[in-house]
Amino acid sequence: MLLPLYAALVAASTALLIFAGGLVTSTGSGLSVPDWPTSYGWFMFTFPLDKMVGGIYYEHGHRLIATTVGGLILVLSVWLWRAEPRLWVRRLGYIALAAVIAQGVLGGITVLWYLPDAISIAHASLAQIVFCLTVAIALVTSSGWKQAYSGAASPTPDDRMLQAVAAVTTGFIYVQIVAGATMRHTEAGLAIPDFPLAFGHLVPPQWDPKIAIHYAHRVGALGVTALVLATTGHVFFHHWRRRELRRPSILLLLLVALQLTLGALTVLSGKQVIFNSLHVVTGACVLATSLVLTLRASRARFSGAAFVGSPRESGPPSPGFGVPGRVRAARDPRLPSAPAGAKA
Amino acid sequence: MRTRSGIWSIRARIALGVLALGLTAACGGGAPAEAPTTAPVANPVDQATAGAVIGRIVFEGTVPAPASIKMTADPNCGSDGSMSEALIVGDGGALQNVFVYVKDGLGNLTFPVPAEMVILDQKGCHYVPHVLGVQVGQPVQIVNSDATLHNVHAAGKTNREFNAGQPIQGMKMTHTFTTKEVMVPFKCDVHGWMNAWVGVLDHPFFSVTGRDGAFSLKGLPPGTYTIEAWHETLGTETQTVTIGAKESKDLAFTFRGAGA
Incomplete structure (x- = not known):
């Protein structure tokens, strides 16, 4: 009963992540944090809040949301692995996890390589796949779907x-x-x-x-x-x-x-x-x-x-x-x- | 057994060889690769004959109102609403922040690289200076004088792009450019309004106009040169000038804006 709700939460958080990513490119903040996976040498979650200024607010904020969504998808895939009887749904969870990990790596690479177009476009395109996977999981685990x-x-x-x-x-x-x-x-x-x-x-x-x-x-x-x-x-x-x-x-x-x-x-x-x-x-x-x-x-x-x-x-x-x-x-x-x- | 005449014959051959080598060297012959070059290691400019190109750069047309910069994104930058440096026109149309340099005419002369550092400061969330010149191989020290963090992002086309963080006030980093490039853009992605331009040349004949729009290129050997004036929003203007020994020529550049 909780699984579809949780999956819907993950899907919503992924939409929020896409919006945050849109803010990064819209404000031209993609390179405002030059290092990755650290932020100006700090571990991501220990980066001082008072230094979240200008473009860092968007770029570092995007990283924080992305890492959180990654964690949520990890939990979702484990949950599916433990509780979902349908193999193909469990596989959707595994694919979503692999996709969000790949998405994180693409995000890091595009920063370290100064936003090459191909990598940035791949990052944006894979984000949609991750979102679709989470939406699909939320849908197929819902009671409505199960009852056809x-x-x-x-x-x-x-x-x-x-x-x-x-x-x-x-x-x-x-x-x-x-x-x-x-x-x-x-x-x-x-x-x-x-x-x-x-x-x-x-x-x-x-x-x-x-x-x-x-x-x-x-x-x-x-x-x-x-x-x-x-x-x-x-x-x-x-x-x-x-x-x-x-x-x-x-x-x-x-x-x-x-x-x-x-x-x-x-x-x-x-x-x-x-x-x-x-x-x-x-x-x-x-x-x-x-x-x-x-x-x-x-x-x-x-x-x-x-x-x-x-x-x-x-x-x-x-x-x-x-x-x-x-x-x-x-x-x-x-x-x-x-x-x-x-x-x- | 070697005879006396045979020994003389050998000595004669050696002498002739040495003589031939000497004559070859004296006449300037030999392989092209060994030809004397016009590129001395030291500064090739003879100060006794060196001339100069001096002048002023003006803007003609309606001067747009300078755009104010909103710096509220970072409270450490202050909220005084400073102005954009993209187009600064002073009294009499004097155009500031124009990079003037010898674009052509120096042939294959090479020049010593100054050891002193050029400072590019980040102060009040602005690059100071906004436009500067430097020689290939000359160290550029980039300093963060602000109580906030900056990233230093240089996006050269022929020089290697780099992006380095300076999160602590007082941090310094030194960079040397490896090839000439007019201009290398610098920006801070944290503070989107912060940018600077660095002209990288393989010679010392460049100048950046100040408030009076004046420039001077001193110490030039006599010759004919192409002088280019570069401005970040107005583009480039080029002129050719010939200077003789100890001659100083005036050159005026005019950039035209809307309504000119």
Whole structure:
């Protein structure tokens, strides 16, 4: 009972960490603490508070939050190892732990190597993976997931079309975030200084690498918006009664609207620190919400789900034992059916 | 058995060889690698014939109001709202913090490296001076005179980038640049407004303008030189000047801003 709550806390703290990381880059404080893993020679947690000034406030604060989140994820993975019966969920915990360790090392390397673009972009991109892993763990350990959202009249439908479009949307959002990180770390955030036009035109009249990555991010935003509209439209049209799909869809729409606004404000304000940092963390929340929607839409493909077809389909309960592939295998009529009530 | 004539023959051959070597040396022949260079180890400037280039740098146009710096991020820096040093224009348009140097014309002359240290201080959460010049190999001492901590981050393109912490008041570090570069930017990432520029040259002919916008490049051998004036926000201006023995030439540079 406590595990999903704890996992949700870890996910929330990871979002806070991403916001803190956004503040570091937005304030240009990435190198304000030149050493790592120490801070000006002090052990991280003994660094004097009265020396937390200027850029150190953001950079050292980011390190403190990151180390705390790392500790929380360590506890989460141990908790899953000790208490979680599903192997694939335990593996999610191990992967999250490995990812957050790698993330810490990338953060250290990028400081010691004076913020090379490639490492900084990798650091920003892996942060999203860590966040998604913690959100996924919180989701799949929740009671709603375990009961296959069967509190309603019927379990979540196995709508392949929705699964496909939601998965594509989630993947595209991730690519868009990587493009945003590239724009951010190559100082291309104001390469196109006006909005919504680009140098007064729909397409920039001049090009260089910074303008190209900036424009790609803008076009990507349109792509994300279109895909989110397609996904949520599908949910509203076909699955309006499904609360577990409707709610993240509404949230996703709101977050995308907020994210577009923040992106515009970031450009128009000349990269004001708060707008800029909120744009980073809201992007992460868009990704995580889309992931939640994708996973919930795919719930029937995980083990323990009662199978209900798409609006035009119906079928027997899906037995399976773990990953979606096994569910598909178990549906093969040539195979014996799995015991009912297998844990998901 | 060696005959008398045979011995003479050997002596004659040696004498001829020595004579040939002597003649070769006297005529300046020999392998190109052994040619005398124009790069003496000591200072090649003959003070008896040395000249100078002096002048003043002015700004023309509407002088923008100096931007005030908000230093509340660190209470140790004070909250007096000091002004940005990016563009300082004095009386008569005198432009401060311009790095003026001989860009070309010295050929392959080399110059001794001064042993005295150049001081770059961090005082009141500002670099003092804001612009300075130094020779390759000359030690630069970076001092933290503030009761707060700074990081010293030099991001040279041809010189090695470095980032060092100075958390304690009074800390010092010494750095020497390995190659010429105009300019090496210094910044403190703790205090985002703190920056400085260091011009690194392989000769001593450089100057930084003060409040009066004046500069002087003294001790130049007679010759034709390209003189460049560099400013951190206004870019560069270049002029060519020829000076004769013991001659001093005036040179005026004008940087134009908006409305000029």
